Amino acid sequence: MYSINVQDDTGSNDELAGQIAHMLTDAAPYVEKATGLSLPETVAVTLVGREGxxxxxxxxxxxxxxxxxxxxxxxxxxxRSVDRMPMAARTYTNHFWMINESHLIATSYGRPTTLLVPEALEPQGLNTSDQLLDLLVRALAEQAQVAACEGRLIPPQFFSILQPWPYAVIALSTGHACWTSNEVTPLILGRAVVRNQRPRPGAYLGRRLIGHLSSAREERRTRRAVTFVGQALATVGPDRFNQVWSVDGLVPTLVELRRPDQWAKRVPA
Incomplete structure (x- = not known):
């Protein structure tokens, strides 16, 4: 069994924190049923400001x-690269804090926590109830992934030094979360939610083109991953599919994200 813990570290968003707690409480059972995964002992969401x-x-x-x-x-x-990582993360946040919808981290105890910046919700069109529910269902799915893999796979590597960047892991996690929202939000709202396609804030002129190209590439990977999750679940069933979070080497490659039938052949019986 799990508990819901929504913490407002901004000191000025109590109403939003209450709304989020209510939405999480409503959505959590649906997420567990849709995914076949258990949520962590504590589902944690923390509202933070830019500095936090x-x-x-x-x-x-x-x-x-x-x-x-x-x-x-x-x-x-x-x-030296390792030593610079905390400062690099803070510098990235200072410049791009408004770009990402949410941030999944693990605490020093390995417990997943989703960080939300209230100031970033409205510019990204995420302040409506439908869009906020979609965001929170995806956050629940990600936290269930962390619980399933015991933090070994998700959150993915923050900065890769000695290994390639984990594109396939990120795509799988995001695609699975989006698939979960596609399944769950209509059950709660009685209608499908059209995920917000509003362009990210474009205040960073020096990186606008790079950001656009990167975003388009990520969106294509996510679409493929959503399709992969649906087809893989239909092929192998939820119990066998969920081994992807705990069995070493079972994460689909970028090629297999296009060929779920090829990946299915590697899944243990």
Missing amino acids: LGTALGAFARRQAERETEGMQLTATQQ
């Missing part, structure tokens, strides 16, 4: 870097 987000992501980056490099013999250059 930077602090939390900096601490998370440090913990992730230490975990990912534990026992490794790093070169001096690699160690």
Whole structure:
């Protein structure tokens, strides 16, 4: 059994925190049923400001870097990269805090927490009840993923130093969360939610083109992953599919995201 914990660290969004807690309470049973996954013991959402987000992501980056490099013999250059990660995370947040819808982190105890910046919701069109519910259902699915893999796979590597960037893991996690919302939100609202396609804030002129190209590439991967999850579940069933979170090497490759039948052949019986 799980509990819902919504914390307002901004000190000025009590009403929003209450609304989020109510939505999470309503949606959580549907998410567990749709995914076949159990939610963590505590479903945690924290409302933070810009500075609070930077602090939390900096601490998370440090913990992730230490975990990912534990026992490794790093070169001096690699160690400097590790040491710079917390500051890099805070710097990224200072410039792009309004771009990401939410931020999934793991606490020092390995417990998942979803960080939301209230100021970023309206510019991204996420302040309506439908869009907020969609966002929260996806957050619930991500936290269920963390519980299923015990934090080994999700959240994905914050900064990859010695390994390739985990594009397939990120696509799978995002696609699974979006698939879950597609299944769950109509059951709660009685209608499908058209996910907000509003362009991200374009205040960062120097990176506008790069950001657009990257966003379009990510959206294509997410669409493929949503299709993959639906087809894979239909092929192997939820129990076998959910082994993807706990069985080493079972995450689909980017090629297999286009070919769920090919991935299904690798799933243990």
